[in-house]
Ligand SMILES: Nc1ncnc2c1ncn2[C@@H]1O[C@H](COP(=O)(O)OP(=O)(O)OP(=O)(O)O)[C@@H](O)[C@H]1O
């Protein structure tokens with residue numbers, strides 16, 4: 161995450177720099193910081209109260225409850241758009257069930273693994289192993305050998321596992337479903353009466369298409385769908401968070417409502433709502449302001465948008481980046497044909513074979529889905545269907561991300 165807000169001017173200019181630093185440090189040291197508990201705004205914070213998710217919590221609790229009698233629960237699949245509370249609900253239920261499990265002294269363990277953070281299929285198993293005190297070497301084993309090693313140990317020790325496998329689509333989209341295949345084949349024979357159940361979480365439903373039918377049917381024995389939050393729900397969630405994180409009266413009513421409505425426009429995303437509140441609070445604090453105002457929220461929103469654009473563009477594949485470079489080279493709006501010829505020119509200048517128009521159309525649709533460009537189809541006379549294309553995000557953030565690419569920076 162980038163340091164939000166205006167650059168600190170005057171740093172490195174002797175006296176002025178000292179003044180600036182004094183101001184920064186004084187603001188931080190003020191005993192009456194606007195925050196009372198900053199951690200309550202962190203992304204991984206699990207609030208004591210989860211609002212508007214009673215049904216999902218009850219369903220998940222019901223589905224997992226058999227573990228309290230030592231029985232295997234179904235594999236479960238949770239999905240819904242980003243920021244709809246999947247992770248927080250899964251961790252909450254895991255914590256509550258974990259308390260019961262330790263009261264009952266059951267030999268069942270909850271393990272949470274985030275596929276995106278683990279980054280490879282093999283590391284998922286290393287992580288799973290390490291949380292179970294099973295050492296898996298960092299290299300040298302196949303996925304199947306590594307999972308067998310885990311299963312052997314579970315069978316010997318008579319341990320059951322519920323694996324919360326978050327952001328599972330990351331692995332499937334970047335690799336294949338082999339690790340899921342290995343994990344879902346854990347059955348009686350391999351585990352001698354013990355079980356490994358999986359709670360898979362994804363914000364992308366399309367990823368199911370990448371799954372082998374056997375893995376899919378095994379993984380989604382049960383499903384829970386998380387709907388987006390409404391603006392009123394986001395407001396209530398934020399109100400709770402404001403009480404936990406800020407001194408009373410610091411966050412103005414108008415600022416809170418603006419956070420909720422901006423996040424509601426972003427498909428009812430509670431993460432965006434909480435992020436806005438945090439970044440707006442940081443801006444206010446940095447300026448020594450006693451109040452978080454709508455203006456802080458507006459600026460927070462721009463800064464988050466820039467950061468998001470930068471992160472997304474930076475991790476795009478080469479040809480997608482080249483298309484964006486081509487889009488930057490024209491003033492504002494263009495069409496598919498012109499964009500394609502710009503792109504092809506740039507590719508040739510870099511000594512890269514351009515992809516076909518058809519492939520590029522595919523990439524444009526993906527960029528549209530990501531919200532990076534706007535490309536509604538318009539019909540344009542004798543050329544048939546064509547798209548009018550416009551960048552949907554701040555140009556400077558796109559340019560900054562592209563300049564980081566060694567190859568592309570040479571033609572920008
Ligand atoms: N019902 C809720 N009550 C209180 N806070 C919530 C609620 N739902 C989400 N949040 C907060 O919103 C943020 C995002 O929620 P969460 O991480 O669970 O989203 P997610 O559905 O897992 O999204 P992603 O698919 O992007 O991982 C977290 O800070 C979480 O604490």
Ligand SMILES: [Mg+2]
Nearest residue numbers: 246247248326
């Ligand atoms: Mg999540």
